[in-house]
Amino acid sequence: MKKRVLEINNLTKKFGSLYAVNDVTFEVYEGEILSVIGPNGAGKSTTFKLISSFLKPSSGEVIFNREKISGLKPHIVARKGVVRTFQETTVFKSMSVRDNIIIAHQLQAKSNLLGFFFNTKLAKEDTQRFGKSADEIIEFLGLSDVKDELASNLPHGLLRALGIANALACKPKVLLLDEPFAGMNHDETRRCMNMVKQIKNSGVTVLLVEHDMPAVMEISDRIVVISFGEKIAEGKPEEIQKNPKVIEAYLGVEDEELGI
Ligand SMILES: Nc1ncnc2c1ncn2[C@@H]1O[C@H](COP(=O)(O)OP(=O)(O)OP(=O)(O)O)[C@@H](O)[C@H]1O
Ligand SMILES: [Mg+2]
Incomplete structure (x- = not known):
């Protein structure tokens, strides 16, 4: 039996x-990549913000491992293991890739962020521990060649990859990625897709919102389709591609965007 991580x-x-x-009602199973797709303004990002508790639902609930998490503070939900990627604005541009990932570990730190900047004893211990973990994440995501690069020097694709690395520092059990491939060229998309597959293979459940349909169809185990705030379909990629309701929702959208 597949284990439900999110309800x-x-x-x-x-x-x-x-x-x-x-x-909207759906379930997420442990270890899968579940994509949430739908036209612009359909409610995908709002759904992600509700799941990660950055927004409070008007009604309904989110259950993580049998525990209700909706209504809890987002950092509490992140500590429990439901983590959404940080926005690019939370990257410290004047710091190296490695230092950024170390700072992202502060979510589970004993010292606080101020301690990090003032280099207190507790912060030094954290930095050592987090340095080791950061190096593992860098290795895992294949970012070794840019680890000492200042974030300000990174091309767009790698900056977004740094956002994913920062999220991994929180040791997620469920990782929510909202348009991770946006603005990426073909090579950057391939590289980032491989990262997402690696993350899945390491046992993390991945929720993905993405407009790049060929990427979604290739990478997803299952897909939920939202249109005007409502779930209109759910299934495997091959089922979704030929679902009449989905095709109708995307009418007016270029065929290749849906991958058909
Ligand atoms: N904070 C807010 N206040 C008011 N309306 C909002 C707010 N956030 C989102 N909306 C509206 O809710 C609807 C859903 O927005 P949402 O951002 O979830 O869509 P989306 O599916 O992520 O779209 P996109 O593909 O363009 O990112 C839109 O009509 C949007 O304008
Ligand atoms: Mg959105």
Whole structure:
């Protein structure tokens, strides 16, 4: 039996009179890559923010390993293992890739961020421990050649990869990636896709929002489709590609965007 890690039950988020997410229910199984797709403004990012507790649902709930996590503070949810990628703005541009990943470990630190900057004894111990873990993440994601590079010197693709590395520093059990391949060229996308596959192979469950349909179809075990805030389909990539409701939702969108 596949183990359910997440249960999204009747999740609803209203902004004023707009139902950004409307009564959405689905499950996520341990170790899978589940993609959430849908046209622009469908409610994908809002769904991710609800799952990671950056937003409070208007109604419905999110259950992680049988525990209700909706309503908890996002850093508590992250500590439990449900982590979304940091925005690029949380990268310290004047620091090296390695130092950025070390800082991202502060979520599980004994000392606080101020301690890191003032180099206290506790912070030194953390830095050593986190340095080792950062080196493992760097090796794991194949970032060794840029580890001493300043973040400000990174091309777009590697900056986003650093965002993923930072998220891994939180030792996620479920990792939520919102458009990780956005703005990437073909080679960068391939490289990042391999990272996502590696992360899955290491036992982390991955939730993905992505507009790059060929990438989604290749990488996903299952797909949930949202349109106007509502779930309209769920299934394996090959089922989703030929689902009439999905094709209708994407009408007006270029065929190759859906990969058909
Ligand atoms: N904080 C907010 N306040 C008001 N409306 C919002 C807010 N966040 C999102 N919305 C609206 O909710 C709807 C869903 O937005 P969301 O960002 O979840 O869509 P999305 O599927 O991620 O779209 P995209 O593919 O363009 O990223 C949109 O109509 C959006 O304008
Ligand atoms: Mg979005």
